[in-house]
Amino acid sequence: MSESCRMLVSGNEAIALAALDGAVALGSGYPGTPSTEILEQFSELGGNARWAPNEKVALEVAMGVAFAGARAIVTMKHVGLNVAADPLFTVAYSGVDGALVVVSADDPGMASSQNEQDNRRFAVAAGVPMLEPSDSQEAYDFTLAAIEISERWHTPVLLRMTTRVCHSKTILRERRRLDAPEPRFRRDIKGRVMIPAHARPAHRRLRARLAEMQAWNETSPLNRLEPCGAGVSPMLGGGRASCTPEGGQDACSLQGGQDARPPKEACPAGSRLGIVTSGVAYMHAREAAPEASILKLGMTYPLPIEKIRAFAKSVDRCVVIEEGDPYLVEQLRTAGIDVEGKAELFRFGELDVKRVRRILANEATDEPPLPPGKPPALCTACPYRPVFTALRKHDCIVSGDIGCYTLGALPPLEAMDSQTVMGASLGTGLGLRHVLPPEEARRVVSVIGDSTFIHSGITGLVEMVYNPPPTGHVLVILDNGTTAMTGRQEHPGTGRTLDHAPTNKVVLEDLVRAVGIQRVHVVDPVADPAGFERLLLDSLASNELAVIISRRPCILAAGKIKEYERAAAEKCGACK
Amino acid sequence: MTNGVSNVVFAGLGGQGVLKGADILADAVLRAGFDVKKSEIHGMSQRGGSVTSDVRFGERVLSPMVPVGEADYVVVLSPDQVERNRPYLRAGGTLITPDAVPAGLNLNPRSLNVALLGVLSRYLDISEDHWHAAIRANLPEKAHEANLAAFKATRGCGESGK
Numbered sequence: 001m002s003e004s005c006r007m008l009v010s011g012n013e014a015i016a017l018a019a020l021d022g023a024v025a026l027g028s029g030y031p032g033t034p035s036t037e038i039l040e041q042f043s044e045l046g047g048n049a050r051w052a053p054n055e056k057v058a059l060e061v062a063m064g065v066a067f068a069g070a071r072a073i074v075t076m077k078h079v080g081l082n083v084a085a086d087p088l089f090t091v092a093y094s095g096v097d098g099a100l101v102v103v104s105a106d107d108p109g110m111a112s113s114q115n116e117q118d119n120r121r122f123a124v125a126a127g128v129p130m131l132e133p134s135d136s137q138e139a140y141d142f143t144l145a146a147i148e149i150s151e152r153w154h155t156p157v158l159l160r161m162t163t164r165v166c167h168s169k170t171i172l173r174e175r176r177r178l179d180a181p182e183p184r185f186r187r188d189i190k191g192r193v194m195i196p197a198h199a200r201p202a203h204r205r206l207r208a209r210l211a212e213m214q215a216w217n218e219t220s221p222l223n224r225l226e227p228c229g230a231g232v233s234p235m236l237g238g239g240r241a242s243c244t245p246e247g248g249q250d251a252c253s254l255q256g257g258q259d260a261r262p263p264k265e266a267c268p269a270g271s272r273l274g275i276v277t278s279g280v281a282y283m284h285a286r287e288a289a290p291e292a293s294i295l296k297l298g299m300t301y302p303l304p305i306e307k308i309r310a311f312a313k314s315v316d317r318c319v320v321i322e323e324g325d326p327y328l329v330e331q332l333r334t335a336g337i338d339v340e341g342k343a344e345l346f347r348f349g350e351l352d353v354k355r356v357r358r359i360l361a362n363e364a365t366d367e368p369p370l371p372p373g374k375p376p377a378l379c380t381a382c383p384y385r386p387v388f389t390a391l392r393k394h395d396c397i398v399s400g401d402i403g404c405y406t407l408g409a410l411p412p413l414e415a416m417d418s419q420t421v422m423g424a425s426l427g428t429g430l431g432l433r434h435v436l437p438p439e440e441a442r443r444v445v446s447v448i449g450d451s452t453f454i455h456s457g458i459t460g461l462v463e464m465v466y467n468p469p470p471t472g473h474v475l476v477i478l479d480n481g482t483t484a485m486t487g488r489q490e491h492p493g494t495g496r497t498l499d500h501a502p503t504n505k506v507v508l509e510d511l512v513r514a515v516g517i518q519r520v521h522v523v524d525p526v527a528d529p530a531g532f533e534r535l536l537l538d539s540l541a542s543n544e545l546a547v548i549i550s551r552r553p554c555i556l557a558a559g560k561i562k563e564y565e566r567a568a569a570e571k572c573g574a575c576k
Numbered sequence: 577m578t579n580g581v582s583n584v585v586f587a588g589l590g591g592q593g594v595l596k597g598a599d600i601l602a603d604a605v606l607r608a609g610f611d612v613k614k615s616e617i618h619g620m621s622q623r624g625g626s627v628t629s630d631v632r633f634g635e636r637v638l639s640p641m642v643p644v645g646e647a648d649y650v651v652v653l654s655p656d657q658v659e660r661n662r663p664y665l666r667a668g669g670t671l672i673t674p675d676a677v678p679a680g681l682n683l684n685p686r687s688l689n690v691a692l693l694g695v696l697s698r699y700l701d702i703s704e705d706h707w708h709a710a711i712r713a714n715l716p717e718k719a720h721e722a723n724l725a726a727f728k729a730t731r732g733c734g735e736s737g738k
Contacts, residue, residue, distance in 0.1 A: 008606045008614070111617040135613075135640075168615040168640035169602060280640070287638035353643045370644070371660040373626025374589060 007172045011139040011165040014172055015073075015103060016041035018143030023180035024099075025070035026050070028058040030455060031486035032077030033112040034166035035105035039075055040489075043499050051489060051498045054422070054455040055080035059087045059102065066096035066156075067192065070183040071147055078106040078119045079421065083456065089126045090194050091156050093202040095209075097186060099150035101143060102128070105161045108323045109350040114402065114421065116348075118324035123158045123301040124331075127206050129213050130158040130301040131222065132279040135170040142298060144178060145222060151181075153209050160300075162323065164280045164350065214302035222298030223307065228272060228291060273360070274315030276308060276328060276339065281351050285321040288356040300328070305335045312337050319360060323351045378407045383552035384478055386529040387447075388415035390536055391476075396445045397436075399429030401457070403449035404485045404554075405478050422452050426460020426475065433469035441471040442540055448475070451483035451491040454506065458515075464545055465516040472544040474536070477508060480554035481561055488557045500560075502568040512547045519546035526552050581634035583642040584696070587661040588653030588689075590624045596714060597651070597689030598629035601696070603710035605633040608702045615640035626657060649699065651692050672696055677730055686719075687726035694730030704731070 009017070015038045019027055027042045027049040029035065043049035052058035055076040062072035076084060081104045088102065104122065107113040123130035131146055133139040139161065146157040190198045217223070273292040277285045282296045295311045297303070312318040312332075319340045320328045329341035343364035346355055355367075378385060388408040391398055392415040400406055400416035401424065409416035418428055429446030436444065448457045457477075464473055483489040490496045495505025512520050519539060525532040532550060539546035553561050584601060588594040595616055602614040616629035630642040647664040651672045658673055665671055676695045677683055683691055690711060697707055711723050 006606065008602055008612060163617065164615060164640055167617065168613055169599075170613045170637075170640065171606070171611060283639045284641075350641075352641045353639045354645075370663055373660050374624070374656070376590065376625035379624070 005173055008169045009136050009172050010037065010167055010169050011133065011136050011161060012037040012105075012167070013041050013169075014136040014139035015075075015143050015159070015161075016045055016047070017172070017175065018140045019073050020045045020047050021175055022099075022144050022147045022178045023071060024073050024101075024147070025180070025183065026062065026065045027073045027075065028052050028061045029075035029103075030055045030058055030080055030083075031451075031483050031489040032080050032105070033486055034107060034163045035075045035077050035080070035103060035161070036486045036489065037166075038073075038103060039498060042073075049498050051491060053492055055084040056087060059084040059091075062100055062102075063087060063091050063096065065183075066098040066100035066150075068183040068185060069097040069181055071099040071101075071151075071181065073101045073103060073143075075103040076105070077113065078104055078117055079113060079115065080104075081119055081122055082117075083422070085122065085126070088122070088128070088156065090199075092126045092128050093199055093206055094192050094194055095154040095202075095205070096150065096156060097154065098181060098183070099147040100156040101146045101150060101159055102156055103159045103161060105163070105166050106324070107163050109163065111163055114419070116324065118327060119158070119160055120300060120327045121325065123160070126158075127210055128156050128158050128301075129153070129210075129299060130160050131298055132160050132300050133165055133298070134279050134282045134296070135165065135168070136172050137170065137174065138298065139165060140172055140175070142222070144176065145298075147178060149213070153213055155206075155209055155213075158301075160279070162280055162350075168280075210302050214304070217299050217302060217304045218307050220299055220304070223304055224296045224298070225307075225311065226286075226294045226296065228293045272315045272317070274311060274318040275321050275360075276311065276318065276332070277321040278328070279323065281321045281323050281356070284351050284353045284356040287353045289360055297328075303328075303331055303335075305332075305337070308332060309335070309337050312339060321351070321356055321359060375410060376407060377410065378404065378413070379555055381555045383480060383524075383526050383550070383555070384408060385413070386525045386532060387476065387478060387550050388413045390529070390533045391415045391445060391447070393533075394537065394540075395443060396536075396540075397432060397440065397443045399425045399432060399444060399446045401425035401446075401448040401452050402485075403452050403478075403483075405447065405449055408447075416447070423448070423456025423460055425452075426457055427463060429475075430460075430464055430467070430469060430473060433471055433473050438471055441469065442543075444471075444473070445536075445540070446473065446475045448477055449484070450477060450479040450481065450493050450508065451489075453477050453508070454492050458511070461512065461515055461517070461547075468545055470543075472542060472546065474539045475547045476536075477512075477547065477549045479508060479549050479551040480557070481551075482554050482557040484554045484557065488554065488560070494561075496564055496568075500564045502564075502571075508549055509547075512549070517545050517547050519544055520549070521546070522549045522551055524552050525550045581632050581637055582649075582700070583647045583666075584631045584649045584651065585628055585642050585647045585661060585664045586631065586651050586653075586689075587626070587628040587657050589657065590627050592627070592653045593686070593689035594627040594653060595629050597653070597693055598631050600690065600693055600707075600710045600714045601631050602633075603713055604702050604706045605631070605700075607706040607709055610634060611637045613637045613640040626660060628661065649696055651696055653688055653692065670699060681726075681729055683726055683729075684722055687723050690715075690723040691726040691730045694727040694732075697727070697731050707731075 039049040062074040065072035104119040131142040133142045150157045275294045278297040342359045398416045400419040425446040425448045432444045433441045492506040586598040610633040612633040650665045
């Protein structure tokens with residue numbers, strides 16, 4: 001193996017490489033840790049990658065690409081799939097002509113999220129096949145496999161990642177290329193227009209497709225049986241020969257279907273531990289129990305139930321090692337397969353080698369927490385600070401939202417009273433205003449960032465105009481000109497595309513006025529903190545609807561923003 | 577070493593170059609021909625909070641995370657993060673802190689991550705060429721000279737690896 005073939009890449013980078021090698025025509029998504037780098041990297045590699053206003057629109061754009069017979073990838077964090085669930089559930093019915101790969105990056109342990117929902121449930125609920133990579137090589141292989149499955153069965157495919165797979169760098173050895181399909185429009189009104197008369201047969205087709213995929217998955221190469229003792233030999237390291245695009249013997253091509261290596265010898269009777277696992281939990285399990293037989297599942301919906309049943313029968317003790325919800329345990333027990341799960345305490349947070357050892361040893365005592373780390377904080381010179389200082393000073397009841405500014409809830413500012421999901425600051429603030437006694441209602445302020453406002457605050461603003469509370473309402477849009485928390489991505493309000501090239505700009509104050517707000521103010525909270533405070537007090541006292549756009553670039557983004565603006569101006573001057 | 581795998585935990589605060597330091601280490605061991613995995617949490621840690629990154633290398637690495645109590649080396653860039661990360665260290669493991677940099681070195685704080693890599697390198701069997709190549713590959717050209725100097729200064733001083 002030549003050294004140049006070994007690349008140390010993150011799971012996200014591996015997906016981007018696969019999107020490139022898999023001739024993906026368009027990648028869409030909305031930034032969200034731990035998924036953000038996929039599209040950024042795809043763009044860096046020369047791919048056509050775009051930020052959408054939110055995940056729902058991103059998936060819908062990707063659906064159009066796949067309806068046209070081309071390949072699309074759409075990326076989001078786990079909670080983004082809640083936003084995109086509406087189209088997902090019905091594109092599962094209509095199916096696609098090209099390929100539609102939906103990447104859901106889950107965050108067990110909530111390193112940077114508001115919940116640790118387990119999106120494997122979405123695959124079952126929507127009826128879409130699901131692949132779960134365990135490292136960067138598999139993130140690469142499974143992305144290509146997802147494209148092939150999507151095209152073969154005309155179905156969207158869920159590629160379910162987790163933080164550790166997204167952000168761990170592991171070695172990528174092997175690459176291959178897929179030929180690009182030619183996009184073309186094919187009229188199929190019954191297949192694409194999901195009125196009830198068309199959707200009823202589409203649902204039956206969906207179930208038939210899932211049954212076919214389940215049968216295929218029984219022998220698919222995406223699932224690997226490692227007999228006892230396989231954990232002590234260096235089989236992953238030596239198994240792959242080449243990373244050239246022509247490298248023919250790919251472990252994940254849809255042909256074939258043999259386990260990685262046949263059993264060498266019978267395992268000693270009476271000591272046979274079997275583990276069913278998937279994703280990064282496989283890595284922890286393989287390390288924690290080198291003596292165990294492992295059935296490592298790559299495609300976890302529809303499950304290869306008979307393969308798992310036979311495996312469970314072949315061992316004395318069959319334990320499921322999975323992060324998060326007892327998804328596999330429930331599926332297997334429903335199918336009548338006798339497996340052990342984990343104690344409830346292991347449902348919370350990430351797994352690691354130590355925790356897997358404890359699960360296998362049936363230890364369920366409390367785990368001593370690590371000493372707390374230093375929590376993140378708003379930057380010292382963050383332009384949001386004067387805003388939160390004023391909100392705190394006047395004892396406002398702050399309905400907050402998702403972004404850096406959520407850190408305004410932490411000491412010493414402590415100037416945020418609620419925060420749940422993207423865009424909720426509007427509706428929640430209005431609800432508070434509707435029922436609180438007037439003297440309290442008048443102190444309620446909704447606070448949202450620019451990118452979050454575009455993502456899902458606009459409909460909340462429409463609600464504010466449509467159902468105004470008796471005391472009016474005040475919305476503060478913190479416009480720092482970037483999607484700061486996820487690493488300073490562009491959005492429709494910046495007037496630049498994902499790769500920072502100029503495009504049409506959604507002007508927030510124009511949009512707010514167009515919706516019907518009369519009192520619209522734009523203020524720089526750093527240059528004029530007293531002005532901001534005055535506007536806040538006047539707005540609160542007005543009993544009317546008011547929007548204050550607090551505009552000042554993120555201090556971490558300001559330099560780059562100037563660069564992009566300069567480059568755009570030069571380009572503009574050059575063509576005159 | 578556990579099962580032939582070396583475990584290094586890098587720790588510090590957001591903005592100190594913890595992730596970059598781990599990147600350079602991972603790249604150097606990759607160049608030396610090892611299997612390697614590097615793991616970390618991005619996201620909110622960008623805002624000045626605690627950051628850690630795990631680097632594991634050897635013949636074959638499985639889990640990307642260093643288990644608590646199994647780190648051979650814990651490299652901490654910020655003194656106030658030492659206690660938080662001490663539990664990662666195995667019995668007999670090596671703790672490397674900014675104290676390992678000689679006071680007379682007049683080090684640019686931005687090169688602290690690379691200087692501590694120089695200290696760490698005294699314990700690892702990785703050739704100097706791989707280290708230099710990794711530093712060059714992971715830092716912008718204008719930072720090469722200062723960081724190579726920081727690395728050489730701390731690698732060369734003190735006792736050699738055990």
